[in-house]
Each structure stands twice: as C-alpha cells, then as structure tokens.
Amino acid sequence: MAVATTTKVAPTTSRAMMPPVATVFRSPDGDLHHARCASRMDFMGGRAGLELDFYCLTCCEHVTVTPYVLSRLPETATFTRARAR
Numbered sequence: 001m002a003v004a005t006t007t008k009v010a011p012t013t014s015r016a017m018m019p020p021v022a023t024v025f026r027s028p029d030g031d032l033h034h035a036r037c038a039s040r041m042d043f044m045g046g047r048a049g050l051e052l053d054f055y056c057l058t059c060c061e062h063v064t065v066t067p068y069v070l071s072r073l074p075e076t077a078t079f080t081r082a083r084a085r
C-alpha cells in the first residue's frame, strides 16, 4: 500500500521573495516608463487611493499599478529600448 506524504512549505511572505516588477520601471530622472516599449508613461490619476493609472502613448495601453508596486521599483534602471523587446 502506497502512502502519500506531503511537506509543508511556508507561504511566501517575505518582500525579498517577491518577483521583480515587469510592467513598468523608473528612469534615472524619476519618470515611470513602460517596460514593453521603454516610453515614458503619463499619469492619468488615482482611484480610491488604491490604484494609480498610467497611459503609454506609444502602445496606447493603460497600466494600473498600486502604490506598493511603485515603492518596490528600484531607484534607477539600466533599461534600454533594445532590451525591452
């Protein structure tokens, strides 16, 4: 008779375990850029203090992030248009 055993894995609660933000990045001058095309994104406004809306004029794409996501962005990024594609 086979017996199934499981090992309990602790939930990922550490911020160091969080995956890197892949949709936007912050340029050295502090602007928010779209990771897909590396273009600067325009801030459209916030909703209920929980979500921040940005718009990429190059991709015509709406991106919503939380303030927590912005706090997780590194101060500067060495992201270029060629690497974004």
Ligand SMILES: [Zn+2]
Binding pocket: 034, 036, 037, 038, 039, 056, 057, 058, 059, 060, 061
């Ligand atoms: Zn874009």
